[in-house]
Amino acid sequence: MRASAPLLRVRDLSLTHVGSAQPSPNGVSFEVQPGEVVLVLGPSGSGKSTLTLALNGLIPQSVPADVEGTVEVDGRSTSTTPVAELSTDVAMVFQDPDAQLVTGTLFDEVAFALENLLLPVDQVLSRSEQALRRVGLWDRRTWNPDRLSGGGRQRLAIACALAMGSPLIVLDEPTANLDPLGIDDVYDALTDLVAAGDHAIILVEHNLDAAMRFATRAIVLDQSGRLAFDGPAAEVIRGHTDELIAMGVWLPAATLAARMLRERGILADDAPLPLTPEELAEALDAAHLQGGSTLAGRDAADSSFIRATTLHPSPRSGHPSPRSGHPSPRSVDEEPIVRARSLTVKRGRQEILHGIDLDISPGSFTAIVGANGAGKTTLIQALAGVVPPPKRRVIVDGLDPGAASPRDLAARIGFVFQNPEHQFIAHSVFDELAHGLRLRHTPEPEVRERVQEMLARFGLDAKADAHPFLLSGGEKRRLSVGTALITRPRVLALDEPTFGQDRARAAELLRLLRDLQTEGTTIIVITHDLQLVADHTTHTVILADGLVHAAGPTPELLSTAGIFESAGLRLPAVHRVLQQTGIAGSLLRDFTSEASR
Amino acid sequence: MTTITSPVPVIDPYAPTAPASAWRFLHALNPLSKVAAVAPAMLLLVLVRDLATPASFIALAYAIILVGARITPRTAALLFLAVPVGVVVIGFGFSVWVDAALVDDTAPFLQIGSWTLFSGAVEIGFATALRLGAIAALALVGGLTTSGPDLVRSSIQQLRVPYRVGYTALAAFRFVPRFGHELAVIRAAHRVRGHHGGRGPIARIARGWGYIVPLLAGAIRHAERVALAMDARAFGAHPTRTERHLVPFRSRDIVFIALFFAASATIFIALFPWQPA
Amino acid sequence: MPKNRVLSTRVLLICAAVGVATGLVSAGAGYLSIIVSAGAPVLYGLVLGSHVLPGIVAQSLLRVPGVALITHVLAALVSTAFAPAWVLRYIGTALLIGVIQEGITAIGRYRYWGLGRFMISAVIVGVLLAVPISFAADIDKFEPWAFVLYLVMFIAGPVAWTFIGVRIGSALRRAGVVTRV
Ligand SMILES: Nc1ncnc2c1ncn2[C@@H]1O[C@H](COP(=O)(O)OP(=O)(O)OP(=O)(O)O)[C@@H](O)[C@H]1O
Ligand SMILES: Nc1ncnc2c1ncn2[C@@H]1O[C@H](COP(=O)(O)OP(=O)(O)OP(=O)(O)O)[C@@H](O)[C@H]1O
C-alpha cells in the first residue's frame, strides 16, 4: 500500500434500499487514512448501518440496493470486487453478538475466515492464536462461544476481524445489545487496539461516553442522510453542539451535563465543553477553584438539595415532573398496589428468590435493578404471573397471580416482553389490540371504540390494517404496550424495554411511559440503564442474589453513597463525577429529559 | 438478558466428547463408514419375514455398541429400556391388526369376549417389530457414536458435498438451542395475553399454530444476519477451504466395513430367511 | 464471490432456519412413530407425511430453485442429531421428497407456486413412500380394510402436511419476513 493513498475513498455515495423512496446516505464523500479512528454519528434512519454495509461490498453484493457514486478500498471498487476479496482489507463487527457465530469453539470461530481464504494450516493457527491473545480470550479457546457473556462474544468478533489482518475495521454499534459490564469489555479491547495504532477504525456508536476517549474524527449524517459535519471529533462536537442536539444525535453525557451546568452558571460559558467524565471533573475542579462559593460546603448541602427537589419539582424542567401528579410522600401512606411477602421462587431445584418483601405504591414509576442473574426477570415474571408464583405470596391490585387465570390477571397487570414480536398473535394491528377485549367477550361496538382510541393515542391510526410484523421498530414497541394496556390494567410491567434499542426509540418509549404514569398507571421496569433510573423513576428496587438489597425513592438511593456499588452495579460515569462534586441526581434528570425531547 | 449465557441447560451439539479409551473403537471410525457398513443389512432386513434374522442383527448391533461405544446412562436407557419396550409394544400393536383369516388355524393367544388374538398374528406382529427394532439398532451403531458436526465434515471431505451447504448445516446446529429459548419466551408471552385459554388437543394445536410465525420470523431474521457476517468473513471465497478438522477415511474403516459385511452375510446365509415356508 | 451464484449465503441460511424448525418436527415424528406403530399402525402415513414440510415451507416462502432439496438435507442432518435411530429414514426421505418437490416445480420452470403443484408432489410422495414401507411393515397381512386405510393415509398424510406447509409459508410471506430473494 502506498503511504499516501487513502485506505478508503467514498465519493458522492447514495444508497437506496429496495422499497425506500429516499436514498440514505445521500451524496456522501469522505476518505479514511491508515490509523484514523472515525466516529460516525447521525439520527436513527440516517443511513449509518447502510453506509457500513457498503464499505466491504455487502451492499450491493449480498443486500440488494441502488448504488450511486463509488466506494473504493485501496483503489478497488466495492461494487465489483467480491466481498471475500475485500474482507482482507475491511473487516466488520456487527451489532448482534449472537448473529456472528458460525462454529463450535472460539478457536474455530477465529479460524473460520482464514480457512475460507485458503491460508495454509500453520498460518491459520498462528494468526488465530495471535488474535485471541490480543483480546484476552486465548485461555478459553476451546469453549463453545455460547458460554461467553455478550461482551465476551463481541470481543470474539473483534478477534475474528483482527485475525483477517484487515487494516480497516468497521464496527456498527458493537455495544448496543450489551449490559454495562459487556460494554466495558468491548471498549477495553478497542482501547488496546487503538493504542497499538495499527488499524484504522470506523465506529458507529450511540453511546459516546467511552468512544470519545479515542475517536480522532467524527462524521455526522443528518436526517436526510447527507454529510453534515466532518472533522476532528472534539471540534465537531464542541463546535456544533446545538445543531447536533437539534438533529437528535446523541452527545457524550459529560457534554450534556456541562451544558446544564453552564446554564446554571456553575461552569463558565467560555470554557471549552468537556467531552469525557474526566474532562468534566477537571472543569468542575477549575470552577471550584475560581468561584469556590458556588460549591462551598457542598457535602452538607447535598442531601437537603435532593430532598428539596424531590418535594418541589424543578420549575426549570420542561416536562411535567414525574412526581407532579403523584408526589411520593403521599403514596407512602397509600395501600400498595403490588405487595409481595416472603416470596420465594424456585426454577428447577435452584431457589432463585429467597423471601422477597416488596411494596409498590400506586402511581409510582419503579425500576428494578441488579447485576446479571440477580433475579430481576424472575421477580417481575412472578409479580405479573407470567410464571405463576406460589399462592398467597403476591397481591396485585387485589388479585393473587399465583391463583388467577391469565385472562383475569391481564386486566390488572399488563406485561411487555423485551421483543414485541414475541407477543403478537393476530394478523392486523386492529385485531392485535382487539384480542384482549374479545377474549373478555366485550361487545363489538365497544371493542371498536376502545381500539380506535388506543390507535389514535399511539399514533397507529394509519396502520390499523397492517400486519404487526410489518411495522417499524418503534411502532411495534408502541403496539406491544398498547396490547398490554387495552384491558386497562392499573399496573404495567416491562422487562428491559430499552434493551438493544437505539436511543431515539428508547426516548420515545420513556416519554410514553411517563405520560401513562401521569395518568395514574403504575409502571414497573427492569433496566440495566442507571441513567434511565436516575432520569425517570420515582422508586428503585435493588436486587442482589435473589434478595432485596435496597428499596426506596430513587433520589434517596442515588444519594446514598455506595449502595449501588455494593450490589455490584456502577453508576454512570458522569453521575459519579457529579456525585463526587456534590451535584446529584436531580440535575442529571433535568439535562437528560431535555436531551431526550 | 438474552446475551448472557443462557440459564436453561441446552443441548450443545458441539460439546467436545470426552476422550474415549482406545478400545471404544466406534468413536474413532469415520462417520460414513458406520453408515456404509450397516446400510446393506438395513435394506435387506426390509425383505425378511422371520424372527431369527432380525433378532440376530439386534444381537450383533448391541454387541458392537456395548464393546465399541461409550455407554452413558442415557444410551443405556435407550438400549435396554426404550428399544425393548418399543419392540414389545409395537409387536402387540401390529398383531392386533393382522387379518384373522390368515392365522385362524394357529393356537389362540388371547381371548376377549368373541375376539381372539391368534398366536400366528402375534408371530407376524413380532416379526415386524423385531425387524423395525433391528433396523433401528443398526442405525444406532453410528448414531450413538457420531456427532452432527463430524457427519457434516466427513460429508464434505469424502462425499464432496459442497462446503457451503455443509457449513450452513454447522451454522444450523447453532440455531437449535436458540429455537428452544425463543419458543419458551413466545409461549410465556402468549400465555400472558390469555391466548386461547382452554385445554384439550384442539386448543393446544390452535396455540401451537400461533407460535409458528413469530418463531420462524425471528429465526429467519437471525439467519439473514448470520449470512451477512459469514459473507463478510469470506465465506465461499474459493471452491475449497482449508480444513483443519480432518475426518479421515482410514484402513480401519475399510476393515470395519468388511468385517460387518462378512458378519451380515453370515447371518443372512445361515438363516436364509427367504426360503419358501 | 461470483455474482451469478444460484444460492446466496442468505438463501442458504434461511433454508437452514426453516430446516432446523422442520427438522425438529421430524425428530419428534421419529419418536411419535413408535407410539403410532404400537397404537394405530394404519395411521403411520399421517406421521411420515410430516417429512414433506421442509421443502414445502422453503418453496412456498422463498420461491426459488434448489431450496427444497437443500432444506430437506439440512433438516435431515438436524433430526438425525436428535433422533439417531432414524438416520436412514431421514436421509432417504430427504433425498426422495426433495428431488420430487424440486422436480415438480422444475417442470413448471419455477414459474408456478400454486397450491395445486404442491399437491401433485404430495400425492407422488405418498405413493412412492407407501410402496416400500407397506412392504417393510408387512402390511398385506392386515385386514383388507386396514390395508386400504393404511395406503389412504399415506396419500392423506403428505397432502395434509403439504397444505399446512403452504399455509405456514404464506403466513410468513404475509408477515413480510422475506421481502426479496
Ligand atoms: N433491509 C432494508 N430494506 C429496506 N429499507 C431499509 C433496510 N434497512 C434499512 N432501511 C432503510 O434505510 C434507511 C437507513 O437505515 P439505516 O439502518 O442505515 O439507519 P441507521 O442510521 O443505521 O439507523 P439506526 O441508528 O437506527 O441504526 C432507513 O430509512 C431504513 O428504514
Ligand atoms: N428456567 C430456569 N432454570 C434454572 N435456572 C434459571 C432459570 N431461569 C433463571 N435461572 C437462574 O436464575 C438466576 C436469576 O435469573 P434471572 O433471569 O431472574 O436474572 P436477571 O436478574 O433477570 O438477570 P439478567 O440481568 O441477566 O437478565 C440466574 O442465575 C439464572 O441462571
Ligand SMILES: [Mg+2]
Ligand atoms: Mg444502524
Ligand SMILES: [Mg+2]
Ligand atoms: Mg433478565
